[in-house]
Amino acid sequence: xxxxxxxxxxxxxxxxxxxxxxxxxxxxxxxxxxxxxxxxxxxxxxxxxxxxxxxxxxxxxxxxxxxxxxxxxxxx
Amino acid sequence: xxxxxxxxxxxxxxxxxxxxxxxxxxxxxxxxxxxxxxxxxxxxxxxxxxxxxxxxxxxxxxxxxxxxxxxxxxxxxxxxxxxxxxxxxxxxxxxxxxxxxxxxxxxxxxxxxxxxxxxxxxxxxxxxxxxxxxxxxxxx
Numbered sequence: 001x002x003x004x005x006x007x008x009x010x011x012x013x014x015x016x017x018x019x020x021x022x023x024x025x026x027x028x029x030x031x032x033x034x035x036x037x038x039x040x041x042x043x044x045x046x047x048x049x050x051x052x053x054x055x056x057x058x059x060x061x062x063x064x065x066x067x068x069x070x071x072x073x074x075x076x
Numbered sequence: 077x078x079x080x081x082x083x084x085x086x087x088x089x090x091x092x093x094x095x096x097x098x099x100x101x102x103x104x105x106x107x108x109x110x111x112x113x114x115x116x117x118x119x120x121x122x123x124x125x126x127x128x129x130x131x132x133x134x135x136x137x138x139x140x141x142x143x144x145x146x147x148x149x150x151x152x153x154x155x156x157x158x159x160x161x162x163x164x165x166x167x168x169x170x171x172x173x174x175x176x177x178x179x180x181x182x183x184x185x186x187x188x189x190x191x192x193x194x195x196x197x198x199x200x201x202x203x204x205x206x207x208x209x210x211x212x213x214x215x216x
């Protein structure tokens with residue numbers, strides 16, 4: 001599998017926001033559910049715009065969602 | 077599986093099967109006489125009509141199956157996948173179509189040469205859709 005060095009905490013953040021579904025997040029960000037799934041699995045690195053939108057949906061800074069090379073520190 | 081991945085599977089399978097059927101039933105381009113050359117044109121026209129028909133029917137079916145997926149516009153990942161796959165496929169098409177010119181030295185006539193250039197385009201498209209599926213499944 002092609003994987004990126006961009007780590008993310010989307011799965012955890014979805015859980016913390018009432019087990020938000022990938023479909024709901026995708027609709028709010030404006031991408032397909034498969035793209036959210038690919039980002040979560042590290043198969044796709046999103047553009048800055050999409051990354052900011054994802055962080056915006058969860059109401060956290062972008063660095064709480066994404067990090068490069070290592071998993072981001074827990075926000076809570 | 078997204079609507080566009082299903083669409084890529086449909087196009088890949090349809091193109092592969094039709095191409096295999098056409099290539100195995102047509103004489104080799106460099107052995108063509110004028111009469112079989114016209115036969116080639118008829119077979120290719122028929123194959124194109126079959127392709128269009130199958131594509132329309134299959135896409136209508138998958139759109140009815142999951143209408144919400146079908147209405148979602150392409151996002152950045154899907155555009156990137158198309159871009160990368162098309163970039164590689166264009167080199168395949170260019171290489172094969174330029175190589176087709178060499179068949180003139182093997183006795184191909186102009187219709188045979190046209191057939192090979194057309195076949196190069198089809199193979200390029202098969203590579204294009206195979207790569208899209210690869211990127212959809214393995215990541216881009």
